Amino acid sequence: MFIADCHVHSCFSSDSNEKPENIIITCIDKGFKYVYFTDHHDTDFPINPENPDMDFQLDFDAYFSKLSDLKEQYKNKIEIRIGVEQGICPEVADKVSKLSDSYPFDFIIGSSHLTNLSIENGDPYYPSFYEGRTNVEAYREYFKTEAENVTLTDGFDIYGHIDYPIRYCPDKTFKFNFKDYSDIIEIFFKRLIEKGKGIEINTAGISKIGYAHPHIDILKMYKELGGEIITVGSDAHSTENIGFGFDIAYKLLKELDFNYYSVYKDRKAEFIPL
Ligand SMILES: [Zn+2]
Numbered sequence: 001m002f003i004a005d006c007h008v009h010s011c012f013s014s015d016s017n018e019k020p021e022n023i024i025i026t027c028i029d030k031g032f033k034y035v036y037f038t039d040h041h042d043t044d045f046p047i048n049p050e051n052p053d054m055d056f057q058l059d060f061d062a063y064f065s066k067l068s069d070l071k072e073q074y075k076n077k078i079e080i081r082i083g084v085e086q087g088i089c090p091e092v093a094d095k096v097s098k099l100s101d102s103y104p105f106d107f108i109i110g111s112s113h114l115t116n117l118s119i120e121n122g123d124p125y126y127p128s129f130y131e132g133r134t135n136v137e138a139y140r141e142y143f144k145t146e147a148e149n150v151t152l153t154d155g156f157d158i159y160g161h162i163d164y165p166i167r168y169c170p171d172k173t174f175k176f177n178f179k180d181y182s183d184i185i186e187i188f189f190k191r192l193i194e195k196g197k198g199i200e201i202n203t204a205g206i207s208k209i210g211y212a213h214p215h216i217d218i219l220k221m222y223k224e225l226g227g228e229i230i231t232v233g234s235d236a237h238s239t240e241n242i243g244f245g246f247d248i249a250y251k252l253l254k255e256l257d258f259n260y261y262s263v264y265k266d267r268k269a270e271f272i273p274l
C-alpha cells in the first residue's frame, strides 16, 4: 500500500477543524512513512458574504512555525513534510508563483477551485457556474482554464482533482463523457508533462461521485501521453478520511499498468514502485 497520504487538510484550512497533532497521530497509527500537510491557500479568493469564514487564506508564517515545531517534536516517530494546496486561476498565476518561491515547501498541489475570481460564474461549487450554458460547455471551460494555468505558472508540482466540477454539477443525471473534453485534456496533459509536473489520484471522489478523481478515461490518456508522475491523496479534512479509498486507488494504478507513484520532498518527485 502507499507510504503516505499526500493530500490532507488541517485547521489551517478555512474548511477544516482538524488539529495537526491528530493528523500526525493518525498517520503514525496507519503506518505511513510520512505526514503531508497540504492546507488551502486561494489567492484573492472572492468571499461570499453569506459565508465570510471561507476565505481560504493561509497564514503562511503561522503554518510554517507550527509545523516546523511539530516536525521537530515527532522526528523520531514520523517525518513531516510541509505542503500546500494553492488555488490557481489566470488572474492570480503570478502571485501563486511568488508564494511558491517564498517558502520552503516540500510539495505543492495546484488546484482549480475557480476558473476566474467571480462567485457568480467562476466557482463550480455554485449552481450559477452551470447556468446559461450546457454542462459540457461549463466543464470545457474548466479544463481550458487548467490548460491555460499550466502555461502561466510553475508554482506547483502536481495538479489536484483535475475533473473537480463533476463533484458539484447540479444535474445529477448528467454523465461525464470523456470524448466531449479529450481535445482540451490532451493539450493540458502535454503541457503538464513537458514541464515535468504530475497529477493526483484524489480518493475523495469515491464518496462524492463513486470513483476517485480523475475519471479512468482521463487517467488512461495521461498514461498514453507518457505521464508518469502520480501522487495519491484523500483530500481529508478530518482524520477519519485519512487514507480513505487507498485500496481502490492502488488497484486502479495496477490495473492501468502504472509502475510507480510519487511522493515529494523539497519539491522533487521520489518514485515508489507499486
Ligand atoms: Zn481542492
Ligand SMILES: [Zn+2]
Pocket: 007, 009, 085, 235
Ligand atoms: Zn484539498
